[in-house]
Amino acid sequence: MNSSLLLGALISSLLFSNSLLSADQTTLDKGKRLYLSNCIQCHNKDPNLKGSLGPEMVDAPLSVMTSKVMTGAYPAVLPAGFVPKRKSKAMKKIPKLQNDIPAIYEWVQSMKKKK
Numbered sequence: 001m002n003s004s005l006l007l008g009a010l011i012s013s014l015l016f017s018n019s020l021l022s023a024d025q026t027t028l029d030k031g032k033r034l035y036l037s038n039c040i041q042c043h044n045k046d047p048n049l050k051g052s053l054g055p056e057m058v059d060a061p062l063s064v065m066t067s068k069v070m071t072g073a074y075p076a077v078l079p080a081g082f083v084p085k086r087k088s089k090a091m092k093k094i095p096k097l098q099n100d101i102p103a104i105y106e107w108v109q110s111m112k113k114k115k
């Protein structure tokens with residue numbers, strides 16, 4: 001294969017993977033936007049850190065985030081290995097976000113610091 005063919009193949013594979021990536025990027029952007037507009041009056045802008053009222057949330061599984069957002073409370077039965085960061089019951093439910101919780105969760109996890 002000559003080098004211009006190789007370059008063409010490289011460019012088209014990059015373009016292709018980029019278009020696959022951008023679907024995912026749209027979800028992440030949406031999750032971030034919704035997090036910043038609905039969560040940071042209590043939680044930190046960086047979900048790895050404590051906020052003014054709410055704790056860091058990178059360790060909470062999707063089921064816990066769903067329960068907190070839909071009901072304000074932790075699930076009655078906690079997922080194995082999950083320990084709530086707080087014993088308080090200060091979070092209010094935000095059920096209008098029902099369909100957007102996976103996007104918020106995906107963005108939060110994309111921000112998680114590797115240990």
Ligand code: HEC
Nearest residue numbers: 038039042053054057060065068084085086088089090091
């Ligand atoms: C009114 C303040 C407030 C807002 C707004 C809020 N939270 Fe919370 N959140 C809290 C507090 C306080 C806790 C600790 C438990 C409690 O008191 O309810 C918490 C706990 C959590 C937890 C559990 C963390 C853990 O590991 O124990 C998750 C997940 C969570 N919030 C997600 C969210 C998301 C996502 C949003 C935005 C869509 C949000 N919260 C908006 C106050 C808030």
